[in-house]
Structure formats: structure tokens, C-alpha cells
Amino acid sequence: MTTLKNKVALVTGSTSGIGFGIARSLAQAGTDLMIHGFGDAAEVDAQCRDLAALSGGRVAYSAADVTNPAAVREMVAQCTDELGAVDILVNNAGIQYTCPIDTFPDDRWDAILATNLSANFHAIKAVLPQMRARDWGRIVNIASAHALVASVTKSAYVAAKHGVIGLTKVVALETARSGITCNAICPGMILTPLVQKQIDDWAERDHISNDEARSRMIAEKIPTGQFQTAAQIGALVVFLCSEEADQIRGAAMPVDGGWTVW
Numbered sequence: 058m059t060t061l062k063n064k065v066a067l068v069t070g071s072t073s074g075i076g077f078g079i080a081r082s083l084a085q086a087g088t089d090l091m092i093h094g095f096g097d098a099a100e101v102d103a104q105c106r107d108l109a110a111l112s113g114g115r116v117a118y119s120a121a122d123v124t125n126p127a128a129v130r131e132m133v134a135q136c137t138d139e140l141g142a143v144d145i146l147v148n149n150a151g152i153q154y155t156c157p158i159d160t161f162p163d164d165r166w167d168a169i170l171a172t173n174l175s176a177n178f179h180a181i182k183a184v185l186p187q188m189r190a191r192d193w194g195r196i197v198n199i200a201s202a203h204a205l206v207a208s209v210t211k212s213a214y215v216a217a218k219h220g221v222i223g224l225t226k227v228v229a230l231e232t233a234r235s236g237i238t239c240n241a242i243c244p245g246m247i248l249t250p251l252v253q254k255q256i257d258d259w260a261e262r263d264h265i266s267n268d269e270a271r272s273r274m275i276a277e278k279i280p281t282g283q284f285q286t287a288a289q290i291g292a293l294v295v296f297l298c299s300e301e302a303d304q305i306r307g308a309a310m311p312v313d314g315g316w317t318v319w
């Protein structure tokens with residue numbers, strides 16, 4: 058099993074869903090961790106205790122709003138102060154909004170681009186000097202199957218996630234002659250609050266049960282007929298952080314039950 062003991066990992070959007078799963082996998086590999094995102098104070102406290110018990114290491118927390126570039130820089134500074142320089146950055150925070158482009162609200166476009174794409178840029182820019190100084194780093198951007206293919210009603214999300222792949226490739230090229238790698242993971246469908254909201258909306262729109270909406274959503278996109286899990290994404294993140302993954306650069310790796318095979 059990969060050991061990442063004494064490494065410092067910062068996982069954005071890790072108070073929920075995929076991010077928390079990634080944080081658990083990294084904790085199991087032994088990293089010190091900064092978790093990040095919005096959440097109820099008591100729940101976040103319980104998550105920090107869970108992670109510390111898994112890793113035996115230190116856990117810090119930031120609630121920085123990643124739509125604010127200054128707050129992203131402060132998050133990295135806080136991590137550095139409390140845990141040390143960032144060795145592993147996982148850009149995972151993300152939001153979704155669905156609506157045909159004709160009526161897509163301008164403010165939702167701006168929020169999705171800021172959260173799902175620009176925040177990654179600002180976080181990478183803030184950690185790179187630290188990584189370059191030590192000639193080692195791992196940057197993993199959580200993109201989406203929607204970074205590779207499109208769906209109706211998701212103009213902002215698909216545009217932002219395609220942008221994440223472009224950003225990943227440029228960072229990989231600009232760090233190619235170093236011990237820093239930058240890759241993207243493209244999950245298909247994982248049952249988190251972000252996806253549950255879409256299932257709820259679908260059930261309401263089509264006057265069907267929640268179970269029926271969930272089945273239809275999977276049947277429409279996923280050849281295996283199964284959700285993926287946050288633990289599966291976490292395991293891939295840990296592998297990408299290993300020395301064995303040193304020559305994986307600028308990749309966009311689907312974990313999507315075959316969605317993007319079409």
C-alpha cells in the first residue's frame with residue numbers, strides 16, 4: 058500500500074461527497090490533511106476526528122470561499138502555517154446548475170466558472186512555488202465525464218470542466234522537467250448531494266419516484282449500470298500521488314463505468 062506519511066495534502070471541497078472520500082483515502086495513506094469547504098461546525102469537527110483517527114496525523118480545516126481568489130491564497134497560507142508546505146493539492150470543490158442556455162442565469166454561469174475552474178487556477182498558482190522549491194508535488198484536478206463529453210442543460214458545467222482538462226495539460230507541460238505532476242480525474246456519477254439534487258429535480262419534473270429517477274439517470278449514461286464511489290476516486294488519487302505515477306503527466310482519467318467509451 059502506498060504510504061504518504063509526512064506529506065501534507067490539501068483537498069478542496071472535502072466536507073462532503075467525493076472530496077471527503079478522497080480525504081479518507083489520503084488519511085489512510087498517512088498524510089497530514091487540510092480539509093476544506095462549507096459545513097456545519099459539529100459535522101466538520103466529527104470529520105476531522107475521523108480523518109485524524111485514520112491517519113494518526115494532523116488535520117486542519119479551512120472554510121475559504123473558493124470563488125474569492127484572495128481567500129484561496131489565504132487557504133494555502135493557512136495550510137502552510139498549520140501543517141507545512143503543500144505537497145499534494147486536490148482541486149475538488151465544485152457546484153452544478155442545470156438549465157437550457159437560452160435562460161441560463163448569468164450569475165450561475167459566473168459562479169460555476171469561478172468555483173469549478175478559476176479556483177483551480179488560483180490554488181495551483183499559490184502552491185506551485187512551494188512545490189518547485191522542493192522539486193516534488195502532486196496536483197490532481199477532479200474534473201468530470203463532462204470534461205470529455207457534453208449533456209444538455211449543463212453549458213457552464215461542461216465548459217468549466219473542459220477548461221479544467223486544458224488547465225491540467227498546461228500545468229503538466231510547465232512542470233514537465235520537475236518532480237511535480239498534474240493530472241485530472243473524470244468521475245462519471247457518484248451519489249453525492251450534488252447528484253442527489255439532480256435526481257430530486259428529475260423526479261419532480263417527470264412526476265416519478267426518486268428511485269425511478271435515479272434508475273433512469275444511470276441507465277441514460279452509465280454502461281455498467283452502477284454508480285461509481287468516492288472511495289474509488291480516492292484510491293486513484295492515492296496512486297497518482299505515488300512515486301510509481303511519476304510519469305503520468307497531464308492525463309484525464311475517466312472513472313465513469315464506461316460513460317465516455319461511446
Ligand code: NAD
Pocket residue numbers: 069070071072073074075076093094095096120121122123124149150151152172173199200201202243244245246247248249250251252
Ligand atoms: P458535493 O456537493 O457533495 O461537495 C461539494 C464540496 O464543494 C462541498 O464540500 C462544498 O462545501 C464545496 N464547495 C462548493 N462551493 C464552494 C465554494 N464556493 N467555496 C468553498 N467550498 C465550496 O459535490 P460532489 O458530488 O462531491 O462533487 C465534488 C467534485 O466532483 C465537483 O468538482 C464535481 O463537479 C465533481 N464531480 C462529481 C460527480 C458526481 O457524480 N458526484 C461526477 C463528476 C464530477
